[in-house]
Amino acid sequence: MLTLVVAGLAAGGAYAIFGVSIVVLHRMAGVVNFSQAVVGAFGAYVAAIGVERGWGLLWAAVAGVALSSALSIAIGLLFARLFSEAGAAVRTAAMIAVTVGLFAAGFRFFGDAPRAVPVVLPGASVSIGGVVVTAGTVIVLMIAIATALGMGWVLSSTRVGVQVRAISERPVVAELLGVPLFARTALVWGFTGFVSATGMLVVASNLPGSFSSLGFLVFPAMAAALIGAFRRLTLAFVGGIGVGVVESVSSYRETWSEYRGAIPFLIAAAVLLWTQRHEVWDAAR
């Protein structure tokens, strides 16, 4: 059993990165970013193509991560420009549209045939409980922890965090007060795009998945964000790791694994019920 727990850490780390990124964007930009995983998938596939074309592992990975960051910044600027004053429902609808568009574009560029995403940092590894943990997994876990703790600190205790929150809540007022709207937006979206692409690169090299199946990794990430109630970064991190581990452990029995897709959401529901148990009806709504 310990074997399976450790084996689930790689996927869990990636889910945690996506989940934490989703929570960060929700708090800073007021958007539920359904495209978190598909943006990362673009980076992973560009890296795969780069390696096929002989760019070398490092440059291919850099190109992939850079593309994901740029794509994420573009989405962020689009939202800052067009939907900064819009309500949550409109933003969500627009986000779904962008996500569907990205899936379509990815399908157009990469097709539906799975591709070999290169292994970043091959060779280096440590062994825990009979399972080899690769360097990639360790890096993903560290990025996830750093993002969760670092962004929490940025949001609550720094000037940049305050500015970004101001932009998300009163964009016009913030701009009048001299907050550099585009620079701050680009910073937040670019950062989440960067960490997502890194997480995707590591997790995709283990998976026999196509572009769309990588993009759909946003579902376990959503479960992680939900566990954090779209507010708490550390809970989202724990949720992401938990979902990855539960997925891995559920392969232990066929009867469990059949329901695997639903398990993260059952956990999320249970966690939400527990964390909000003291809330009165109005507050919890």
Added chain:
Amino acid sequence: MRHNLRSRLRASLAAALALILLATSCSDDEDSSPAQQEAPATDASETPEPAEEPAEPDDDVQDEAPDDSAAVEPDDVEGAVPSEDSDGDEVDDVPAETTPAVADGTPIRVGNVSSLTGAGLFPEASVAAKAVFDRVNASGGIGGRPIELIIEDDGGTPEGAATAGRKLVEQDNVVAMVGSASVLECAVNSAYYAEQGVYSIQGTGVDPLCFLSSNISPVNTGPFAGITVSLYYASETLALDRVCNINLFVIPDLAPAFDGAVARWESLTGKSLTFRVKAATLEDDPTPLMLQARDAGCEAVVIDGVEPHALAVGRAIDAQDLRDIVWIGLTSYYTDAIASQLGSAGNGLRANSEFEPYGSGSPVLDDWKDLMNSAGVPLTSFAQGGYLAATIFVEALRSIDGEITRESVAGAVLSLEPYETPLLGTPYTFGPGEAHAPNQASKFVELRDGRWVTAADDWVILPG
């Protein structure tokens, strides 16, 4: 309020744009298929284009790699022109000294339903079959009549397969199906073929009905007999006691056939599996399952899946240091792309080869290699299937006295003598049975330093 309205308008515009994008990407995809179907029957250099993609990355590693530069060995030039020795057995009744007659009679129309777009691609079988027919046509065809292969793409979808089958049978009026390679064509069309009296010499049969139909007889072993023969190889040839099975190719319709394949091995050997596990979805990371197999004490694990699974499995073996176990993949693992992408990290991974391994230097492959190289078809297992199906079909056509019609072709197929070739471990048969699975043998190949090498030169043949 105005603001809100405007952003709503923008949101719906964005949504519409996204939908249009989605629609164009889908329709473009469908559009691309007719271009491949309508490949002109005369131009052999153009058709392999869809086939090149999957084989692309491997060019540099293998010495028998399918790229054109490696292919131009001195004796290959003969392959371009039909000659006495390169033609081998299938056209030996045409005297070699006669100048190739022009086959200008009414074409004999033959159909082929293959997955050329979609999730699982099998582009080589149909172009390989076409190469065989083109060679026959260049030396006079069948009694002056050329063979015209009409290739239809099923897009890997049931609707696509049904449309393709009906178009070929009713509109093009084909006499038979030859060299089809698809994940689901048999399941969709076998009943229809039986109803219409059309027979299919399948190049690559995957779904269970390919091996359970009165009107279809595939040249390949297929995934189910492939599992049985791989288990048999582990327990009997390698004489390992603790044999296990991991099922990654988890499509609900295929589950009973995979269970049946394991049950067949159990009844053949009287042994039982030490451990068996199934993945939850096709996209799962196989690592947790493979670690469970190690913890269960497996000595050999037969593991299925499609080509991307091979990569994930090979990487997990390397990353988790699982080389103490003999890992045996299905024939879908046996591609040059997998060999070059895994490199020496994949050392020790084995797979079954349904025909004489295409990478082996065996002289029995010479005619096939010459023909494929001259037609620009990548040297893969699927190309062997298409080549064999077409070669056997030509043999059946030549046995017909009188007019060549769907009925006379059916008669010829049903009375076909067992076809022996060193490319197959068991003779190919058709005949009037209710089910046909003539290929019950495999050879086994092993990855060594980015190359597949034949692990043992003897066929492993399932008894009974």
